[in-house]
Amino acid sequence: MRFLAKPLGGIFLTPIPSTGIRQGMKQDAKLSTLKRLSRIEGQVRGLSKMLEEDRYCIDVVTQISAVRAALRKVEEEILRDHVAHCVEHAIASGNKQEQRGKVAELMDVLARSNR
Numbered sequence: 005m006r007f008l009a010k011p012l013g014g015i016f017l018t019p020i021p022s023t024g025i026r027q028g029m030k031q032d033a034k035l036s037t038l039k040r041l042s043r044i045e046g047q048v049r050g051l052s053k054m055l056e057e058d059r060y061c062i063d064v065v066t067q068i069s070a071v072r073a074a075l076r077k078v079e080e081e082i083l084r085d086h087v088a089h090c091v092e093h094a095i096a097s098g099n100k101q102e103q104r105g106k107v108a109e110l111m112d113v114l115a116r117s118n119r
Contacts, residue, residue: 033085
């Protein structure tokens, strides 16, 4: 299957194929993550406003660092939830192929997130 990059506000995003069991996040983790993403959305809008107002470059870069840190927290929360039920399910299943697949998937995503 071939995926083409799609423009989103001048940024090109490449869709990642969906794999594995489709399971929703635990409700508390989902709500917490959505709340964090709403705050991040506000921070990004604030960055646009800072640029429009010709704010000092270092202040803008400082806010960009804050957004990146907030996104890392969201990523950690989602990965923690994934391990808590998707990976745990694979381990409990006793299916070696499923276990190896989940561990490989987790290693791949961790490698990508550290780039």
